[in-house]
Amino acid sequence: MAAALDWKGEGSSRTPFDAYTSEALYQRELERLFYSRHWCYIGLEAEIPNPGDFRRTEVGERSVIMTRDKEGKVVVVENACAHRGMQFCRERAGNAQDFRCPYHQWNYDLNGNLTGVPFRRGVRQGGRINGGMPSNFDPKEHGLRLLRVSTRGGAVFASFDPDVESFEDFLGPQILAYYDRLFHGPKLTVLGYTRQRIPSNWKLMQENIKDPYHAGLLHTWFVNFGLWRADNPARLVTDARHRHGAMISIRSGGGGGEVTRNVTSFKERMTLHDDRFLDVVHEPWWGEPTVVMLTLMPSVIIQQQVNALSTRRIRPSGPGVFDYVWTHFGFETDDDTMTRRRLRQANLFGPAGFVSADDGEVIECVQQSFAQVKHGHVYNELGGQQVDDHTDHMVSETLVRGMYQYWREVMEAKS
């Protein structure tokens, strides 16, 4: 059993560096955050429109397959053969009638039932039957491991935990309202993928999207063009347990002002050669906000930044590395011009995005420091030490404090 983190002192407003570097704590996070009690993001229904379509992905580090069965239901199974455990599915995506493990050719239907075992009743040689499975072998007991599945608005979540609360209770009413705002009815369309490996602890990306402070300081694009900065109207919202977050804002016209004075990322004379990157069209379902960034603990960030929409799945790989997998999407109701617009604006995001490349780089540099300095702590006290249920401005790190309050509880940190 991993040692719990010794976390005394100011509480959730100061996170010890060990929380980002310890292998033992990381193993405990996998067990308690990714493999139990939580719903993890799997993908979009639009990725598997037809029966037999499948897509391989992960929950935490564990390989799983999302598929659509013959009746059209979404199924998620673990990609581990019930015989000797082989990760039998090697393709990223495809269409299949059934799954066959290459090692000894055990066969499973799309619902994970074991349907074929070679030489189950032995092999006849010289008038005798040799070997085979024991007479009490029951294929029903040797299917693939099934995860619980929840689909809502076209996005698929799953959990290894049979006792996990409902997806709706997991999000809580406040976060669910923002989730439903985005996934508001029309079928989704997949516009493309980007993926990157970031050498930092996975939590730093959750924190980055719970940290509105940096957005108007680090990102030249946000400050100059008014997409996100400290003088924009904003709200920070969380659920009752403070594990998830929503950062909500309304864009302004950009330009100079009090919040750009002495801000080095503000470039007075910066203009775009191609201003179609910012050809923003207000969509009726937005309501007032032009940006809503949702952080769902532990596995995903869901982005609406003006017309650019994406899910960003987190796939941890040890305490110091994670993969960040972006699925850019739109709606079936979009015309070609809107699809073009979403794709063009997607240039701000993803691994080499005009905005997001900054985030990947800074959290890498933060992790380097954690690994070298060892006994420090992160100082999260912008806006106070308390955790607020909501704020109506963005000059606060309350969502980060809330996340660590929850983390300490689940991880049973010693305080």
Ligand code: FES
């Ligand atoms: Fe899959 Fe043997 S490991 S059939």
Ligand code: FE2
């Ligand atoms: Fe950022």
